[in-house]
Amino acid sequence: MTQAIREAILASGENGPLTPREAANLPLPESYRAAVLRREDTEMFAGMDSAAKDPRKSVRIEQVPVPELGPGEALVAVMASSVNYNTxxxxxxxxxxxxxxxxxxxxxxxxxxxxxxxxxxIGSDLAGVVLRTGPGVNLWNPGDEVVAHCLSVELESSDGHNDTMLDPEQ
Known part of the structure; x- marks a missing residue:
């Protein structure tokens, strides 16, 4: 998140919420800083007991591109995120x-x-402010303050009934 976005959001707390127009007109950066896992590291803990695996060795802080916004999606400026069991x-x-x-x-x-x-x-729970919405998003608008979590399981397949992490739609 760029400094300008952060400052606009924090100022909105003092001056009233961002209007949809103000939020939608904030310039988006090309990239942002994120906590990431890398595909090439997936075997780094092979053969180790779970208790010996240290997340500090696999989590990296990197600049990543702001994703293209698709149908049914919202781009949210994350103001707080959590570390939980999913992370x-x-x-x-x-x-x-x-x-x-x-x-x-x-x-x-x-x-x-x-x-x-x-x-x-990574980061499965967040609090933030909607900056943009894609086609088909009707309940959320730029400027809306939101909380979100990662769970999206259709449970149409029996694979996920005992463990939702195994559901093919997870």
Missing amino acids: VWSSIFEPMPTFGFLERYGRLSELTRRHDLPYHV
Whole structure:
């Protein structure tokens, strides 16, 4: 998130919320700083007990491109994010690396292909402000303050009924 976006959001707390127009007119950066996992690191803990796996060795802080906004999606300026069990499991590549899920998702369509990357931005819960919305987003607008979590499981397949992490749509 650029300094200008951060300053506009923080100032909005003092001056009232950002209007949809103000939020939508904030210039977007080409990239942002994120905590990421790299596909090439998925075997770094091979053969180790779970308790010996240190997430500090796999999590990297990198500049990554701001993603293209697709239908049904919103671009959110993240003001707070959490480290929880999803983050820890992802960072030690258990019960399996998240790259397999992202690769399968990437095969669904041309649009989802952009999620099959050599890195995975981690952080599964957030609080922030909507900056842009894609086609088909009707309940959220630029300027809206939101909280979000990562769970999206259709449960149409029996694979996920006992463990939602194994659901093919997770």
